Amino acid sequence: MISAKMIKMTEGGSAIRAMFEEGARLAAQYGRENVYDFSLGNPNIPAPEKVRESILRVARETDPMELHGYMSNSGYPEVRAKVAASLNRRFGTGFDENNIIMTVGAAGGLNVLLKTLLNPGDEVLVFAPYFLEYGNYVSNFDGVLKAIPANIAGNFQPDAEALRAAVTPRTKALILNNPNNPTGVIYTGESIKAIASVLEEKQAEYGTSIYLISDEPYRELAYDGKEAPWLTGYYRNTLVGYSWSKSLSLPGERIGYVVIPSECDDAQLIFDAAVIANRILGFVNAPSLQQRVVAECLDEQTDVAAYDRNRRTLYEGLTGAGFECVYPDGAFYMWVKTPGDDREFSERAKRHNILVVPGTSFACPGYVRVAYCVSHDMIVRSLPAFRALAAEYGLSK
Amino acid sequence: MISAKMIKMTEGGSAIRAMFEEGARLAAQYGRENVYDFSLGNPNIPAPEKVRESILRVARETDPMELHGYMSNSGYPEVRAKVAASLNRRFGTGFDENNIIMTVGAAGGLNVLLKTLLNPGDEVLVFAPYFLEYGNYVSNFDGVLKAIPANIAGNFQPDAEALRAAVTPRTKALILNNPNNPTGVIYTGESIKAIASVLEEKQAEYGTSIYLISDEPYRELAYDGKEAPWLTGYYRNTLVGYSWSKSLSLPGERIGYVVIPSECDDAQLIFDAAVIANRILGFVNAPSLQQRVVAECLDEQTDVAAYDRNRRTLYEGLTGAGFECVYPDGAFYMWVKTPGDDREFSERAKRHNILVVPGTSFACPGYVRVAYCVSHDMIVRSLPAFRALAAEYGLSK
Numbered sequence: 001m002i003s004a005k006m007i008k009m010t011e012g013g014s015a016i017r018a019m020f021e022e023g024a025r026l027a028a029q030y031g032r033e034n035v036y037d038f039s040l041g042n043p044n045i046p047a048p049e050k051v052r053e054s055i056l057r058v059a060r061e062t063d064p065m066e067l068h069g070y071m072s073n074s075g076y077p078e079v080r081a082k083v084a085a086s087l088n089r090r091f092g093t094g095f096d097e098n099n100i101i102m103t104v105g106a107a108g109g110l111n112v113l114l115k116t117l118l119n120p121g122d123e124v125l126v127f128a129p130y131f132l133e134y135g136n137y138v139s140n141f142d143g144v145l146k147a148i149p150a151n152i153a154g155n156f157q158p159d160a161e162a163l164r165a166a167v168t169p170r171t172k173a174l175i176l177n178n179p180n181n182p183t184g185v186i187y188t189g190e191s192i193k194a195i196a197s198v199l200e201e202k203q204a205e206y207g208t209s210i211y212l213i214s215d216e217p218y219r220e221l222a223y224d225g226k227e228a229p230w231l232t233g234y235y236r237n238t239l240v241g242y243s244w245s246k247s248l249s250l251p252g253e254r255i256g257y258v259v260i261p262s263e264c265d266d267a268q269l270i271f272d273a274a275v276i277a278n279r280i281l282g283f284v285n286a287p288s289l290q291q292r293v294v295a296e297c298l299d300e301q302t303d304v305a306a307y308d309r310n311r312r313t314l315y316e317g318l319t320g321a322g323f324e325c326v327y328p329d330g331a332f333y334m335w336v337k338t339p340g341d342d343r344e345f346s347e348r349a350k351r352h353n354i355l356v357v358p359g360t361s362f363a364c365p366g367y368v369r370v371a372y373c374v375s376h377d378m379i380v381r382s383l384p385a386f387r388a389l390a391a392e393y394g395l396s397k
Numbered sequence: 398m399i400s401a402k403m404i405k406m407t408e409g410g411s412a413i414r415a416m417f418e419e420g421a422r423l424a425a426q427y428g429r430e431n432v433y434d435f436s437l438g439n440p441n442i443p444a445p446e447k448v449r450e451s452i453l454r455v456a457r458e459t460d461p462m463e464l465h466g467y468m469s470n471s472g473y474p475e476v477r478a479k480v481a482a483s484l485n486r487r488f489g490t491g492f493d494e495n496n497i498i499m500t501v502g503a504a505g506g507l508n509v510l511l512k513t514l515l516n517p518g519d520e521v522l523v524f525a526p527y528f529l530e531y532g533n534y535v536s537n538f539d540g541v542l543k544a545i546p547a548n549i550a551g552n553f554q555p556d557a558e559a560l561r562a563a564v565t566p567r568t569k570a571l572i573l574n575n576p577n578n579p580t581g582v583i584y585t586g587e588s589i590k591a592i593a594s595v596l597e598e599k600q601a602e603y604g605t606s607i608y609l610i611s612d613e614p615y616r617e618l619a620y621d622g623k624e625a626p627w628l629t630g631y632y633r634n635t636l637v638g639y640s641w642s643k644s645l646s647l648p649g650e651r652i653g654y655v656v657i658p659s660e661c662d663d664a665q666l667i668f669d670a671a672v673i674a675n676r677i678l679g680f681v682n683a684p685s686l687q688q689r690v691v692a693e694c695l696d697e698q699t700d701v702a703a704y705d706r707n708r709r710t711l712y713e714g715l716t717g718a719g720f721e722c723v724y725p726d727g728a729f730y731m732w733v734k735t736p737g738d739d740r741e742f743s744e745r746a747k748r749h750n751i752l753v754v755p756g757t758s759f760a761c762p763g764y765v766r767v768a769y770c771v772s773h774d775m776i777v778r779s780l781p782a783f784r785a786l787a788a789e790y791g792l793s794k
Contacts, residue, residue, distance in 0.1 A: 001606045001663055002514050003538070006670040009677070046461040055686070059452040064443040068647045104501060104651070104680060111679035117399050136677035141400070142539075209398045250465045252685025254501070266399055273403040280406070280533035282508035283501060287684040288649025289452070 005139070019355065026353050036382035038370040039355040041181065041332070043249040045303045045373070051248060054296040058289065068288055073279045075102025075257070075286055079295040083257055086298040091230040093261075101258050101274055102286035105251075106217045106243035108278075109258040110137050113213055113239055114173070115277040116270055118143040122172040127151070127158045129335075129364030131181050131215075143172070150364045156183045156326060156335070160194035167202040173211045174199065178228040179218040182362045182369035183335040184311075184328025186222060189229045196235035203237070209265040212238045217256075218331040220247040220301060223308050226329045232261050239264065244294050246332075249302055255290040307332050310372040310379055317383040318370070322395030332373040335359075339393040342368050348392065352385040402536070416752065423750050433779035435767040436752040438578065438729070440646040442700045442770070448645060451693040455686065465685055470676045471668075472499025472654070472683055476692040480654055483695040488627040490658075498655050498671055499683035502648075503614050503640035505675075506655040507534050510610055510636055511570070512674040513667055515540040519569040524548070524555040526732075526761030528578050528612075540569070547761045553580045553723060553732070557591035564599040570608040571596065575625040576615040579759045579766035580732040581708075581725025583619060586626045593632035600634075606662040609635045614653075615728040617644040617698060620705045623726045629658050636661065641691050643729075646699055652687040704729050707769040707776055714780040715767070719792030729770040732756075736790040739765050745789065749782040 019039055026035045058067060074080065080097035087093050103109035114124070120142035126134055128150040138145040148166050151159040158176070174195070178187045199210050214231045219242070222228060231238045243256035260271045278285065314334055318325050324337040338345035342358040342365050349356055349368075359367035372379060416436055423432045455464060471477065477494035484490050500506035511521070517539035523531055525547040535542040545563050548556040555573070571592070575584045596607050611628045616639070619625060628635045640653035657668045675682065711731055715722050721734040735742035739755040739762050746753055746765075756764035769776060 002667060002670060003512065003516055005516075006513050006674060007666065009673050010666060010669045040467075042467045044462070047465050051465075052456055052461065055456040056453060059449055059456070064449065064646070065441070068444050068448075068649050070437075070439045070648045107676075107679040107681050109679075115400065116403050119400055119402075133677065137679065140678065249461070251467045252465050252682060254681060254684050269404065269407060270399060272407045273399060276406050277403060279504075280530065281537065281678065282504035282506075282534065283680070284504050284651060285649060287651050287687065289686070290684065 019357075022350060023355055026350070030353055033381070035353045035355070036378060036385060037355045038372065038374060038382075039357050041371050041373060042251060043246055043302065043373050044375060045249055045306055047249040048297065048300040048302065050297050050300050051250070051293060054293045055289070058292045058296070062292065067292070071285060071288065072275070073285050074275045075100070076288075076291055079291045080257075082295045082298060087259065091233065093230070093232060095259065095261070098271065099260055099262060101260070101271070101278060102291050103241070103256045103258055103278065104283045104286055105245060105254040105256045106215055106241045107133070107137075108254065108283050108286075109241035109243070109256050110134075110175070110213065110215060111140060111281060112274050112277045112283070113241065113258060114138060114141050114143065115281055116273045117172050117211060121170060123168060123170045125163065125166055125171060125174040127176070129156075129182050129359060129362035129367070130175070131177060132361055132363065134175055147363050156180070156185045157191045158187055158195055160191070160198045163195060164198045164202070167198070167210065169206045169208060171202070171208070171210050173213050175213045175215055176231070177215045179222060179330025181218065181331055182333050182357070182359070183326050184331045184333045185326060186226050186228050186329040189234075192229045192231060192234045199235060199237070209237055211264070214238060214240045216240060217243040217246050221304060221307060221332060222330040223304070223311060224329065228330065232259070236263050237265055239270075247302055248294065248297060248300060250290070253287065253290045255286055255294055257286075306376070307373065310374070310376055313376060313379050314370065314372045317379065318386060321383070321387045321390040323386070323390060332371060334370040334372055336368050336370055338366055338368055339395060342366055349389055352389045354382060354385050354389065416754075419747060420752055423747070427750055430778070432750045432752070433775060433782060434752045435769065435771060435779075436754050438768050438770060439648060440643055440699065440770050441772060442646055442703055444646045445694065445697040445699065447694050447697050448647070448690060451690045452686070455689045455693070459689065464689070468682060468685065469672070470682050471672045472497070473685075473688055476688045477654075479692045479695060484656070488630065490627070490629060492656065492658070495668065496657055496659060498657070498668070498675060499688050500638070500653045500655055500675065501680045501683055502642060502651040502653045503612055503638045504530070504534075505651065505680050505683075506638035506640070506653050507531075507572070507610065507612060508537060508678060509671050509674045509680070510638065510655055511535060511538050511540065512678060513670045514569050514608060518567060520565060520567045522560065522563055522568060522571040524573070526553075526579050526756060526759035526764070527572070528574060529758055529760065531572055544760050553577070553582045554588045555584055555592055557588070557595045560592060561595045561599070564595070564607065566603045566605060568599070568605070568607050570610050572610045572612055573628070574612045576619060576727025578615065578728055579730050579754070579756070580723050581728045581730045582723060583623050583625050583726040589626045589628060589631045596632060596634070606634055608661070611635060611637045613637060614640040614643050618701060618704060618729060619727040620701070620708060621726065625727065629656070633660050634662055636667075644699055645691065645694060645697060647687070650684065650687045652683055652691055654683075703773070704770065707771070707773055710773060710776050711767065711769050714776065715783060718780070718784040718787040720783070720787060729768060731767040731769055733765050733767055735763055735765055736792060739763055746786055749786045751779060751782050751786065
């Protein structure tokens with residue numbers, strides 16, 4: 001009786017629930033300290049102390065009407081101006097508050113952008129492996145998600161030639177996630193240039209506008225001095241979605257923004273439509289108190305060094321055990337090649353009390369994602385289990 | 398190039414923007430104190446002090462990982478349990494946390510429910526006058542909104558016979574807003590019984606499930622000891638959407654919940670699908686800090702007496718000036734019959750520095766909505782302007 005689409009999803013959704021339940025079952029049976037849950041992208045570093053101080057200060061000092069009242073559906077102008085100024089300082093851009101819309105996290109922002117852009121049947125491209133939720137977001141607006149096969153030979157950099165083959169006159173957008181979930185790869189400036197060049201070429205060929213939607217919740221999680229390129233400098237029709245979920249460890253608060261640069265095709269129309277989309281999709285506006293909090297914390301950083309330490313320990317441990325891993329430059333995920341089927345591998349991992357997500361869940365079989373936003377201690381304790389698993393597959397060195 | 402639906406909306410949306418701009422223009426020209434803006438449903442009573450205390454306490458005492466981390470997409474189980482217990486105390490129901498999903502306000506909740514229920518072409522009924530945004534929410538999921546004409550003769554109570562004529566085999570839901578925006582009317586127990594009886598009859602006739610979606614942001618704003626009936630006691634297939642926007646003056650925080658009673662047809666399926674809808678629509682979950690805050694403030698109330706005082710002063714003032722008004726039992730809106738076209742009336746009102754919303758914006762021409770969630774002082778100061786307006790129409794007594 002209810003939505004046919006949603007009935008199908010309740011069936012599909014049970015895989016994730018099954019993973020949760022399995023984790024709880026294992027913890028009950030073996031003790032929580034003996035279960036190694038690498039399945040979730042939930043930051044384990046607490047929010048910076050400045051976040052707490054800002055909450056206390058704004059709650060104490062701000063008039064409740066101003067703190068909790070309605071504002072423009074795009075967010076507080078002064079908060080948007082501060083976000084714009086911060087981007088300008090970091091990336092040499094020239095944004096102001098009229099380029100920024102505060103959103104209910106990046107998930108909210110992406111839905112707002114897709115609602116704004118898509119006509120039914122419009123195509124949205126992604127490079128595999130990708131966060132499968134993009135498919136749901138695109139489907140919300142009757143768009144068609146088309147995945148470009150993983151560039152395994154090119155170490156998971158996006159492949160511009162494969163992009164060229166995938167673009168059609170119906171292509172409305174390409175979603176790029178950099179640093180990447182699930183691979184931990186940072187797409188290089190060179191890769192981005194090649195992509196931009198293909199998009200420019202195809203726009204000219206078809207007489208269309210193709211928007212590059214940059215989903216950047218992991219921007220600040222980058223290691224060894226690397227940094228994800230800021231895309232509006234590479235391609236005119238770039239839109240950015242951002243969230244403080246990872247960078248300030250605020251995933252539950254649902255706070256982020258989108259950037260709509262003035263040089264985009266139809267920039268003003270997109271901005272106006274996106275503000276309306278924010279309202280009619282039911283977000284209305286980004287949570288008001290958190291808008292003021294993040295505006296005070298724009299220069300705060302999470303403890304990237306801790307994630308880096310996890311990264312090194314896990315990489316050494318897993319490669320030492322014989323696994324082949326992509327060396328991650330960003331985010332907090334290790335992308336591990338599985339000897340054999342990835343779903344079977346993750347099932348066998350469970351028997352060692354290890355929980356990881358099969359690559360199939362990112363449209364890229366043959367790998368698993370190991371999320372290292374966990375305690376360093378758990379990583380160390382898990383290594384014997386990983387070694388035992390490697391031995392089962394005859395990988396041990 | 399962008400979404401054709403959204404382009405159309407940016408054109409329509411300019412009416413509201415024009416109202417804002419007109420208000421700003423009038424304020425600049427005549428001084429803010431000489432402009433009487435009754436156009437917005439933004440509470441003017443600050444949030445109870447307990448809200449601030451709760452924010453300070455949870456920010457000080459809660460581990461940041463717990464306070465700002467991910468939880469189930471349905472919300473914190475302990476918060477949902479407290480909401481359920483509070484409803485049980487007030488309405489004698491038997492809910493638990495498995496009947497409650499925390500949402501990004503009522504707008505988020507309604508979108509979640511409609512995403513869950515609607516197949517393309519499904520019909521959703523509303524009684525005019527109604528909050529026009531419902532049409533956008535239904536359209537988000539390719540449903541068809543059908544408005545049942547206003548029951549002017551019946552003092553804007555919902556008309557069960559008109560409902561009977563409107564239900565078809567494609568009717569999936571009826572949205573009811575009680576107390577009502579824009580009329581301020583509270584639908585009586587008798588009206589609700591008649592509606593429930595028609596829905597039961599039509600369900601049986603067509604072999605369908607018709608869900609009654611009760612949108613209740615104004616529940617606690619009721620006067621003279623009146624109260625909106627709690628609908629799950631009247632009709633089995635009731636779903637409730639709630640928000641603390643008005644009751645705790647937190648409209649900017651986007652915090653509310655939906656109730657999915659266990660006795661509904663397909664209750665478990667609806668619950669599971671709604672949790673997924675919450676995620677894939679991009680809400681992910683209701684803002685985490687505010688979930689904990691409202692859970693501590695379930696027994697708090699806004700200053701209803703202040704709204705009541707506004708209501709009486711405005712009603713006396715407007716009827717004394719010769720206007721015909723619906724005597725409002727709830728919400729904070731006065732529904733005023735216009736002598737002549739409502740859009741022309743609201744234009745003429747502007748010349749007296751009065752801003753009101755034409756009934757046409759609620760699918761009910763011939764009336765205007767006067768929002769009295771404003772300072773009592775402004776109401777008193779506005780009355781000479783209303784009298785001058787009445788005189789223009791030859792209404793003055």
